[in-house]
Structure formats: C-alpha cells, structure tokens
Amino acid sequence: xxxxxxxxxxxxxxxxxxxxxxxxxxxxxxxxxxxxxxxxxxxxxxxxxxxxxxxxxxxxxxxxxxxxxxxxxxxxxxxxxxxxxxxxxxxxxxxxxxxxxxxxxxxxxxxxxxxxxxxxxxxxxxxxxxxxxxxxxxxxxxxxxxxxxxxxxxxxxxxxxxxxxxxxxxxxxxxxxxxxxxxxxxxxxxxxxxxxxxxxxxxxxxxxxxxxxxxxxxxxxxxxxxxxxxxxxxxxxxxxxxxxxxxxxxxxxxxxxxxxxxxxxxxxxxxxxxxxxxxxxxxxxxxxxxxxxxxxxxxxxxxxxxxxxxxxxxxxxxxxxxxxxxxxxxxxxxxxxxxxxxxxxxxxxxxxxxxxxxxxxxxxxxxxxxxxxxxxxxxxxxxxxxxxxxxxxxxxxxxxxxxxxxxxxxxxxxxxxxxxxxxxxxxxxxxxxxxxxxxxxxxxxxxxxxxxxxxxxxxxxxxxxxxxxxxxxxxxxxxxxxxxxxxxxxxxxxxxxxxxxxxxxxxxxxxxxxxxxxxxxxxxxxxxxxxxxxxxxxxxxxxxxxxxxxxxxxxxxxxxxxxxxxxxxxxxxxxxxxxxxxxxxxxxxxxxxxxxxxxxxxxxxxxxxxxxxxxxxxxxxxxxxxxxxxxxxxxxxxxxxxxxxxxxxxxxxxxxxxxxxxxxxxxxxxxxxxxxxxxxxxxxxxxxxxxxxxxxxxxxxxxxxxxxxxxxxxxxxxxxxxxxxxxxxxxxxxxxxxxxxxxxxxxxxxxxxxxxxxxxxxxxxxxxxxxxxxxxxxxxxxxxxxxxxxxxxxxxxxxxxxxxxxxxxxxxxxxxx
Numbered sequence: 001x002x003x004x005x006x007x008x009x010x011x012x013x014x015x016x017x018x019x020x021x022x023x024x025x026x027x028x029x030x031x032x033x034x035x036x037x038x039x040x041x042x043x044x045x046x047x048x049x050x051x052x053x054x055x056x057x058x059x060x061x062x063x064x065x066x067x068x069x070x071x072x073x074x075x076x077x078x079x080x081x082x083x084x085x086x087x088x089x090x091x092x093x094x095x096x097x098x099x100x101x102x103x104x105x106x107x108x109x110x111x112x113x114x115x116x117x118x119x120x121x122x123x124x125x126x127x128x129x130x131x132x133x134x135x136x137x138x139x140x141x142x143x144x145x146x147x148x149x150x151x152x153x154x155x156x157x158x159x160x161x162x163x164x165x166x167x168x169x170x171x172x173x174x175x176x177x178x179x180x181x182x183x184x185x186x187x188x189x190x191x192x193x194x195x196x197x198x199x200x201x202x203x204x205x206x207x208x209x210x211x212x213x214x215x216x217x218x219x220x221x222x223x224x225x226x227x228x229x230x231x232x233x234x235x236x237x238x239x240x241x242x243x244x245x246x247x248x249x250x251x252x253x254x255x256x257x258x259x260x261x262x263x264x265x266x267x268x269x270x271x272x273x274x275x276x277x278x279x280x281x282x283x284x285x286x287x288x289x290x291x292x293x294x295x296x297x298x299x300x301x302x303x304x305x306x307x308x309x310x311x312x313x314x315x316x317x318x319x320x321x322x323x324x325x326x327x328x329x330x331x332x333x334x335x336x337x338x339x340x341x342x343x344x345x346x347x348x349x350x351x352x353x354x355x356x357x358x359x360x361x362x363x364x365x366x367x368x369x370x371x372x373x374x375x376x377x378x379x380x381x382x383x384x385x386x387x388x389x390x391x392x393x394x395x396x397x398x399x400x401x402x403x404x405x406x407x408x409x410x411x412x413x414x415x416x417x418x419x420x421x422x423x424x425x426x427x428x429x430x431x432x433x434x435x436x437x438x439x440x441x442x443x444x445x446x447x448x449x450x451x452x453x454x455x456x457x458x459x460x461x462x463x464x465x466x467x468x469x470x471x472x473x474x475x476x477x478x479x480x481x482x483x484x485x486x487x488x489x490x491x492x493x494x495x496x497x498x499x500x501x502x503x504x505x506x507x508x509x510x511x512x513x514x515x516x517x518x519x520x521x522x523x524x525x526x527x528x529x530x531x532x533x534x535x536x537x538x539x540x541x542x543x544x545x546x547x548x549x550x551x552x553x554x555x556x557x558x559x560x561x562x563x564x565x566x567x568x569x570x571x572x573x574x575x576x577x578x579x580x581x582x583x584x585x586x587x588x589x590x591x592x593x594x595x596x597x598x599x600x601x602x603x604x605x606x607x608x609x610x611x612x613x614x615x616x617x618x619x620x621x622x623x624x625x626x627x628x629x630x631x632x633x634x635x636x637x638x639x640x641x642x643x644x645x646x647x648x649x650x651x652x653x654x655x656x657x658x659x660x661x662x663x664x665x666x667x668x669x670x671x672x673x674x675x676x677x678x679x680x681x682x683x684x685x686x687x688x689x690x691x692x693x694x695x696x697x698x699x700x701x702x703x704x705x706x707x708x709x710x711x712x713x714x715x716x717x718x719x720x721x722x723x724x725x726x727x728x729x730x731x732x733x734x735x736x737x738x739x740x741x742x743x744x745x746x747x748x749x750x751x752x753x754x755x756x757x758x759x760x761x762x763x764x765x766x767x768x769x770x771x772x773x774x775x776x777x778x779x780x781x782x783x784x785x786x787x788x789x790x791x792x793x794x795x796x797x798x799x800x801x802x803x804x805x806x807x808x809x810x811x812x813x814x815x816x817x
Contacts, residue, residue, distance in 0.1 A: 028050040029050075031054045032048070034073070036071070036073075036074065037062070037071055039072070039114035042062065044647045045058050047078045057472070059472075063702040071091075073089060074089045075089065088104030091105075113144055116231050117198065117213060117230055118137075118138040118139045118141075120225070123220060123224055133184075133220075135158055136179070137179050139694070140174065141694055143173040144211075146200040146202075151172065151616075152208075152210065153201040155198075158181045158197075159194070160183040160193075161183065161192050167179045193215060194220075195213075212233060253717045262719065266279075267305055283315070283334070283336075285729040291333065291334075298715075304715070308429070313436070329456070331456065341461045347423060352466055354418070356411075356414075359411050360488075370400040374397065397512075408519050412526050416530050419533040419534055437450040451527075451531055455527065455531070459498065558584075561580055561581070562583045565640070580594075582596045588607075589603045589604060590603070604640065605630075606664070608630045609664060613673065614627075619674050620641070623647070624644040625643050627640065652703065669696060670692055
C-alpha cells in the first residue's frame with residue numbers, strides 16, 4: 001500500500017490588520033506568510049509591500065506523510081535592514097476542511113517547540129524491595145534553535161514528586177546524553193506525573209524552554225517498561241486575521257492492478273476510446289465545488305492513457321449538445337471548460353513560459369507608469385518631463401497608449417510566431433474544438449463562433465490570467481507592485497478584447513480603451529491567422545503524448561543554476577566551497593555542468609540516491625541548503641550540497657528529487673542534518689563519520705507542481721473516491737438511462753437487475769458486488785457461467801461482463817447469484 005496525505009487546495013487568500021507594533025514608518029507593513037509542516041518551512045508566499053491588508057491568492061498542493069502532526073502559518077513583516085519581525089501565527093492540529101478567517105495569535109517562545117526525545121521508562125523493585133522509577137534519557141533530535149548561531153545548548157530537567165534532577169549541557173540540537181535518573185515511588189501519590197523538560201541554557205539571559213513530555217505513572221506501573229521517541233509539547237490578544245482555504249485528504253493508493261477495471265471502463269472497456277456515457281454521468285453528478293478537482297484528475301488520467309484529445313473531444317460534443325446560444329459557448333464553469341483549463345496548464349505551461357516570459361520580464365524591469373482611464377491618472381506617479389514640469393493628464397495618457405501599443409504589438413508578434421513551437425497536443429485539442437464548433441454552427445452568421453471557441457480558452461483562460469498574475473503561473477518569483485500590476489491588468493484586458501473578436505462592444509463599455517483600437521483591430525486579424533495555422537497541424541505528427549509532452553518517465557523534471565558543493569571523504573574547507581553549476585534532473589540521473597549548454601560531465605544515478613534532506617543553518621550560514629546522499633561503486637557514501645536562493649526554490653528541488661526517487665528501495669531511515677567538520681559531526685558532535693545519523697529522514701513531504709510526472713494510480717484513486725461519493729446520483733441516472741435504452745430488462749426476485757443491449761457484447765448487472773458468480777439460464781437449458789475474474793467491479797453495485805458469442809434473447813431468462 002502507498003499511503004498519501006494531500007492538502008488540496010491550500011490557499012492563502014488575504015490578511016487584515018497586522019499588529020501595529022510592526023508598522024514601518026510609512027504606517028504600513030510588508031507582510032508575507034511561511035507555511036510549516038511540523039515546524040519545517042515548506043512554503044513562502046510573496047511579500048506584499050506597504051499594506052495592512054495583503055492579498056496573496058496563492059494555492060499549493062502538498063503531499064504529506066501520514067505521521068505529520070501540525071500545519072502552521074506564520075505571518076512576518078519583511079525588513080531589509082534587520083531580522084524579519086513575526087506578526088503572528090495560525091496553528092492547526094486537526095484538519096479536515098477549512099475556508100474562512102482565522103485569528104492570528106501571538107508567537108510565544110515557550111510554545112514554539114519542536115523535536116522529539118528518546119526515553120526509556122521502567123519501574124523496578126517488588127515485594128520488600130522499594131519500587132524505583134527509572135528514567136533513562138538517551139537522546140533528542142530536531143530541537144528548536146534558540147541561539148543566534150542557529151543551535152541550542154540543551155539540558156534535561158526531570159521532575160517527580162517535588163524532586164528535580166538535571167542532565168549535563170550539550171551544544172547541539174541533536175544531543176545524546178545516555179543518562180539515568182531514579183526516583184522512589186512509595187512516597188508519591190499514585191496520580192503524580194513524571195515530567196521530562198528540555199531547556200536551552202543561556203549564560204546571560206534566562207534559559208529558553210524547548211518542550212516537555214508528561215508520563216502517567218499508573219499506566220507505566222502496569223506496563224513495567226516503556227521506550228520510544230516522544231514528541232515534545234509546549235507549556236501552556238489577537239493580532240489580525242488570516243483567511244485560509246485548507247482541505248486534508250487521506251488516500252490509500254493501491255497497486256496498479258486494482259485500478260485496471262476502472263481505467264478500462266473509462267477507456268471504453270478495452271476499445272481505447274473514452275466512454276461518453278460515463279463521462280456524461282460524471283458531468284451531470286459533479287458539483288460546482290468539486291468540478292475543478294475532478295476535471296484535473298480526469299485530464300491527468302487520460303493523459304497517462306494517451307487519450308487526452310479524445311476525452312476533450314467527448315466533452316466538446318456534450319457541451320455543444322446542451323448549448324443553444326453560441327455566444328455563451330464554453331463561458332460557464334462546466335466540466336468541459338474546467339478540463340480544458342487544466343489541460344492547458346499541464347500540457348502547455350512550457351509553451352506559456354516561452355511565449356510570455358520575455359514580455360513579462362520586460363514589464364517588471366521597466367516599471368513604467370501606465371494608465372488610460374482619466375479617472376485613475378495620478379500625475380505624481382507619472383513623474384516629470386524635465387525642468388521639474390509635471391506631466392499633464394493628456395501627456396500621461398498619450399505616453400501610456402504608446403507603451404501599451406508597444407507591449408501589445410510585442411505580445412501579438414510572439415503569439416503569431418508561437419505557431420511553430422506550440423505543442424502538438426494543444427494543436428490537436430484546438431483542432432478538434434474548431435471542427436466540432438464549425439459542424440455545430442455552419443451558418444454564415446456564426447462564422448466567428450469557431451474562432452471564439454478557441455480564444456475563449458487560449459486568451460481568456462490561459463494568456464490573460466497568466467499576464468494578470470504571473471507568479472501564480474510561475475513566470476515570476478514575486479507578485480508585481482501596484483504600478484506593474486496596473487500595466488499587466490490593462491494588457492490582459494486588451495488581450496481579452498482581442499479574444500472576444502469584438503472591439504465595438506468593449507469600447508462602448510470602456511471608452512478610454514479607444515486609443516488602443518487600431519492595434520486591437522490588427523490583433524484580431526493576426527489572432528485569426530494564428531488560429532487557422534494552429535488548427536491545421538499535420539495529424540502525421542500524432543506522436544505518443546507521453547513522449548511528446550515530456551510528462552511521463554523520460555522527461556526532464558527540473559533544471560536551473562544552483563550553488564553546488566561536492567565532498568569526497570574530506571573535511572569541509574574554511575572558505576565557502578560552493579560554485580555555480582547548471583543542474584538538470586532527468587529520468588535516470590541528476591547531472592550538472594558549469595553552463596546550460598556545456599556537456600554534462602558529472603552524474604548521479606537516481607537509484608543510488610539514499611536520502612534528500614535539508615542541512616542545518618549553522619553548517620554553512622544559510623537556511624536554504626540541502627544535501628543529496630548517494631552510494632558509490634566502492635560502497636562509500638558521497639554527499640552533494642545545493643545552496644538555493646530561497647525557501648521556495650529549496651523545497652522545489654527537494655520535492656522534485658524526492659518524487660524522482662520515490663521508488664528507490666535502498667534508502668536511509670536517519671541522517672545527519674549537519675556536516676562532518678573538525679573530526680566530528682556539527683549536529684550531534686559524534687566523532688564517527690560512519691555514524692548512521694541523529695535525525696529521521698523526512699522524504700514524505702513534497703510539493704505538487706504542474707511539471708510533476710503523471711501518477712495514474714493516484715488519479716485513479718481520486719476518481720474512484722469521487723464516483724463513490726456521488727454513487728446515489730449515478731445509480732438514479734443509470735436506472736433511468738438503462739430503462740430507456742436497454743433491449744431487455746429483467747428483475748429477479750432477489751432484486752438483481754439485468755440489462756441486455758442490442759449492439760454491444762456485454763451484459764450490465766445492477767447487483768451487490770459481493771456476488772461472486774452469476775448463472776444465466778435459457779429455455780434450452782444452456783448455461784452461461786460468469787465467474788468473478790470476468791467482471792469489472794465499479795462504484796458500489798454495478799459492473800459489466802464480457803462474454804463470447806451472441807446475446808441470447810429469451811423472455812424466460814432468469815438469474816441467480
């Protein structure tokens with residue numbers, strides 16, 4: 001079994017009224033949010049500058065290990081001159097679903113605890129021998145870093161019945177004590193707890209609390225002995241609110257063979273074509289809240305089967321059949337619209353980056369003031385023309401028009417040129433859409449509808465959202481400031497007008513867009529020519545989608561420049577050992593070279609990777625360092641260190657490598673988060689270099705990215721879960737559909753219902769899946785036995801059976817099972 005825990009989605013929407021103590025001199029704050037899983041930072045949102053009510057709108061999917069405990073959200077105020085200030089936090093212990101405002105609470109140092117302690121508890125003595133409570137403190141791991149050097153000086157304080165004993169101090173977040181403490185039990189009340197506390201020793205200030213564990217002595221006397229790792233717990237005014245949307249899903253993903261019946265049914269029972277009737281049922285029974293998720297799961301499943309184009313074609317046909325007004329075609333959030341939107345993000349993201357990347361970077365770098373609406377023009381923002389003369393409103397609008405025309409012309413030129421490198425999968429999907437709409441609306445007055453159908457997805461649901469929010473499409477690492485956001489909004493609005501192929505209607509609503517009308521009119525003509533080229537792609541290029549789109553095994557998972565250091569059984573150098581390399585993660589190897597196009601000379605085979613983990617901040621003076629531990633031919637282990645630019649880049653590399661190595665069998669269960677320097681490990685001070693490790697590996701936490709390899713088993717499980725949830729609605733629809741379409745319907749005394757269809761070679765049973773054998777008897781006493789391996793179990797009570805020969809027609813047919 002492969003257990004998964006997913007938070008889907010995990011959205012940061014907005015925050016209001018951060019604590020006034022952290023306001024900068026301008027009377028505002030520069031807030032950002034850090035997400036921690038069990039105190040490990042995995043996500044950092046963009047900083048929203050100079051505001052008390054930031055809006056992020058960021059969404060993440062995170063794979064979590066089943067053993068995780070807490071998810072916390074820390075809101076901080078970024079400060080370029082000193083350490084960032086912590087405004088407040090939201091900590092969630094038990095998560096199933098959440099969508100609303102959560103009050104921020106003050107960060108209490110005594111509650112900011114983390115880590116585990118290894119203890120062995122026992123009760124010795126019996127009869128005339130006094131009972132002794134023995135507490136053996138072995139070691140601890142992943143303790144909170146309380147000192148400025150990124151470490152702590154922990155000691156243990158054991159309390160029982162008013163008596164206190166303490167351990168020696170260790171200068172490590174991964175200390176090992178191996179000390180034993182004993183207390184007499186006879187004099188203590190039976191309900192007296194044993195307290196094991198961890199503290200960080202400070203020479204000048206007061207000691208910092210690191211956490212504690214409490215034990216019930218009555219339970220311990222019954223068990224006589226207890227040993228294990230115990231999680232440290234804290235010692236028990238609002239600062240604003242944070243709006244979150246959070247959902248936790250527990251999924252147990254079974255081996256692939258268990259999902260073959262479902263995938264076979266979705267792919268027309270072996271005919272390698274999507275099943276229209278089942279897709280129609282899914283469309284009818286999917287709610288608005290779950291439609292985006294179901295669409296994404298279906299798209300990824302059909303991509304894995306190489307049937308994405310056929311799946312979308314079925315949805316196009318269903319949408320056209322139920323649309324009477326062509327002006328509303330694909331404008332609602334139907335399953336077809338959501339599926340096409342998900343398909344564009346999964347299959348077209350590399351295309352989008354190549355198309356929009358240069359222009360988005362130019363706009364961010366220039367930071368020009370652009371405004372066409374006279375009611376929103378701010379002359380102070382526009383600056384001066386010279387000799388301290390302020391621009392007039394007409395000059396600002398004229399200059400803005402010129403800039404927008406330049407941006408729009410560059411974008412339209414890039415769109416036209418992109419016809420040569422647009423992915424074949426996208427071309428074929430738009431080709432199917434174009435032909436379906438042309439066939440549905442052949443009248444001359446509807447000649448624009450086939451173009452609008454394509455642009456409704458390409459421009460309105462793909463290009464325009466990416467232009468308005470480039471960070472959400474991974475085009476930029478940070479959100480745009482207010483000036484750049486306005487420029488992007490005006491550019492996106494112009495693309496929407498071009499995508500609607502109607503300038504007159506828009507200019508009547510927003511007359512201040514009239515100065516762009518000549519460029520927009522030219523853009524409409526260019527866009528039509530581009531679509532004509534796009535939908536005329538050669539079908540001979542219909543390559544295997546898994547190979548063409550680089551979505552499956554064999555694809556390049558991640559690449560980019562990273563600071564890198566490699567060690568080969570040598571101690572660390574005193575100076576910074578990191579050098580800049582271009583690192584590439586592909587199907588089988590992790591390779592790197594000095595430049596992007598130079599020949600890769602260094603490789604690490606992915607099956608040889610034993611662990612991919614973070615490194616302590618004090619090791620290199622950076623909080624964004626990770627290590628890749630791999631085995632060599634001679635049996636020795638080698639460690640490669642990567643220093644990333646930010647916590648997001650760090651977790652992206654961690655996630656990509658962990659997912660690429662998820663099927664490795666020879667992995668480490670524990671590791672050293674420090675470095676081997678000065679003949680000892682910096683984390684736990686052990687002198688043996690071959691010491692197995694002082695912290696457990698955390699390979700279960702990964703971020704879900706658009707470029708992830710497809711996981712057909714997971715998608716099948718998610719689709720099955722959805723179908724199981726809407727089983728009553730599907731059952732109701734099926735009975736009405738089969739009663740209307742079946743050649744013959746028979747209901748037995750036991751309630752088993754059989755349907756026979758004229759042109760198909762299967763019988764459909766509505767029956768309890770616990771039935772393992774069904775016999776069909778005819779009047780001539782010929783018996784057809786349908787054994788369990790032959791049928792395809794589906795959602796709680798209906799399955800199909802294939803058999804050889806013609807379906808016998810006999811009104812006296814009966815069933816038993």
